[in-house]
Amino acid sequence: MPSVTAGSTEPVLESSADGPSIDAGRPPRWRRPLTFAGVTAGAVALFFVYLRLGRTQMTNSDGAANALQAYDMVHGNPLLKGWTFTDVSFYTTEVPQYALIVLVHGLRADVIHVGSAITYVLLILLAGAVAKGRSTGWEAVLRVGLVLAILILPAPGSGYSVLLSNPDHTGTSVPLLATWLVLDRMVIARDGSPRRPRWWIVAPVIAVLLTWAQIGDPLALFIGALPLVAVSAWRLLRAGWRPHPDRLLDLGLLLAGVASVALTQVIQLAIRAAGGWATHSPLAEFSESHQWADHARNALHGLSVNFGAYFPDLEGRPFGTLTGVLNAVGLATVLFATAYGVVRVLIRRRADAGDRVSEILTTAVVVNLGAYIFSTQAIGDLGTARQIVAVLPLGAALAGRLLIRPGWAGWKPAVPLGATTAVLVALLGHQVSVAPQIPAEAHDTGQWLLAEGLHYGIGTYWASNNITLDTGGKVRVAPTNGGDRIYAYRWESNEEWYDATKHDARFMIVDSVRPGYGTDAQAVAQWGEPLRRQTFGQYTVLVYDKNLLVGLTAACQPGYAPSIPECPVLKPKVPGAAILGA
Known part of the structure; x- marks a missing residue:
């Protein structure tokens, strides 16, 4: 059965589909509520798992400040007057999340742990949804299953510190994944066929969502707005002057990315003019060329930390080697998907519209790693792994979306993936059973x-x-x-x-x-x-x-x-x- 690629005017065979596709047939009516119930139950269970693992990390002064800002926000200071942040505000990401938690849970160190657990569960859900696209049936199961296998098992030590602790770029992927999910839904119909939405509706929505991310974390400019602008410009360039149904949409999205940067600055200036919070300028400088090899090695170590495959942290721990090996496979899968995505972007035929969201995710991963290697951000210890933590959820979504092809649809490929995920879940259960609960620093x-x-x-x-x-x-x-x-x-x-x-x-x-x-x-x-x-x-x-x-x-x-x-x-x-x- 032929399917239609996002943004393409010609049907292509499912085996060569470039974008989201769907299996033949419509799922039974009972499947959707049952799926929703299962996903909800799984999300709740994972929340309590990650809450316990997060409590192995001390709450430090950085994260505590965000919780105190949240407390001020819900007690009559929404603009956080008098506050000076670091170079990252988290004003539109973790701080409002903490405000809701404070309202329910009170002001206590556990606010940080509850927030990090919610954030990580949201990353899994959103990465799975972006990977799934409009696919259904076994293809959808495989795509979401691959995301789950990559993300489900953070490793003790530095891995917990980056993923399940105080805010530090991990949560920035939440609004970005939400942005790409909204974009995907706006341009791809439920049956997998391309929509032709009015660009002047899509562009403002995406601009607002990217602004939301950038006010919270300036890193979102590099891994959100910049990839959107670059991909949109590349698609326009590839199309040339020939008539193309997505020309206005690509132009609108390019302008949306640029506008989001300007809108972020305007809003921050307005907040400052009203006496609200201030931030220090982000520190980013080019590094010397002789440092790049060391930075590339630091990037590999940082990725290993974020993906749970840093073996020095796992040495001497029960099942540490198995945890590291399985997570290393996940890291290798994401790196392969990124390289594959780059090749597809560069050699895609002009007549082939490609998959816009996959191209954005590919570019985001490449930009994040490139900015880390060629800047001074890579100088330091394993703590700098937080600068490239977005590669984990964005890369997982990319791998699920790009590597699981329609020709794989069926139960047979699900067997090894399901078995691997079952082992990962068992290892996760073991980690929970031995996780010590650590009080706040000091x-x-x-x-x-x-x-x-x-x-x-x-x-x-x-x-x-x-x-x-x-x-x-x-x-x-x-x-x-x-x-x-x-x-x-x-x-x-x-x-x-x-x-x-x-x-x-x-x-x-x-x-x-x-x-x-x-x-x-x-x-x-x-x-x-x-x-x-x-x-x-x-x-x-x-x-x-x-x-x-x-x-x-x-x-x-x-x-x-x-x-x-x-x-x-x-x-x-x-x-x-x-x-x-x-």
Whole structure:
């Protein structure tokens, strides 16, 4: 039976279909509600699984700040006035998600774990939906099954830290996958035939969705807006001047990508003009060419972490080798799908419309990896794996969509895939059974402060916001930075916290492992000997009989000022502007 490729005017045989296709026949009416019930039950089960695995990770000050922002948002500060973020706001992604969780669950460290579990389940659902496209029957089962096999088993250690912990680019793929799912539904009918939607309806919808992603994370420009613009431009170029039914749509989508970048900047400027939150400029610079080989090796290590195939993390763990091998197959599958996608984009015949969404996903993966390798983002430890975490869900969706062809439809290919997935599920169950539950970072310090009636103070960045969150706001610690003295820190903080007319800070927390945020000696030089000291591992609490906020100067990042309100104004910049010297 012939099927029609998305955007094509000619039918092609199913065995060579380029875009989403469907099996012959219409599924029985009972199948849809049964499928919905099964997917819902599976999603709920996975949520509790990932919640338990996420609780093996300490809530740190970065993630805690996002939860505190969410708390402010639902308590009368929707623009988050006074807040300064890092170079990523999460204002339209994790922060509103946390706001909903805070309303239901209250202000506590578990907000981070609940949020990360929801996010990861959403990634699986959306990646599966994008991979499925309009396919039905066994083809749909195989596509979704491949996505599930790639995503279902994050690995302990660095893998949990990136995927199931504090916000750091993982959730950015949620609005992007939602965008490509909406685009797919708008241009492909339920029966798999191409629609001819009005470009002036599709383009604004996609522009708004991409803006949603970019306000939350500037990385979305590179892995969302840029791939859409590049693919649309390439499709227009390939079509040439001959009549083409998708010309206006491709042009509209190109403009949508460009418009989303401009709209993001306009909205951020408007928020800032209204006294709302500010962010630091994203740091992105080209690296030296002699570093690229090392960066490529770091990229491979980072991908291994994100896909659960980093064997040093798995060494000595029960079933660690099996976990690594199966996840390495998933990584290899995604890399093959990406290479295959690149070849198809480059050699596709002009008469063949191709699959727009697959081309966008391919470009997104290539751009993400390229930006990582050729920039300074790859410099550092395994923590930089977060910069390329989007390759995992986007690549899984691409593999399911591109590699499962209509000719594979049937139960026989499902047997090995189903058996592999069953093994992965069993390994996941084992991980849950042995997962230790870890309290927030500096938990003991916060509990001691609470017991001693010390409710307001300042402290090293990594023992500040997390203590505030972990104690439900009963103990509030404003973050500090170090240098030649101890400073108020304009980084994931609210300027109001440092107002000595409103708050009386009677303690300082120093960190012996990370002295760059202030030391015991600096505190003594600045305020004199404390009344008492109490040490909890690497953290020491210095208790004073004076308000430490009085005369506390600010580290503005960059520069210094007498107070945070006197710091230079941070203006939104287009991500990557530093590369151009802007």
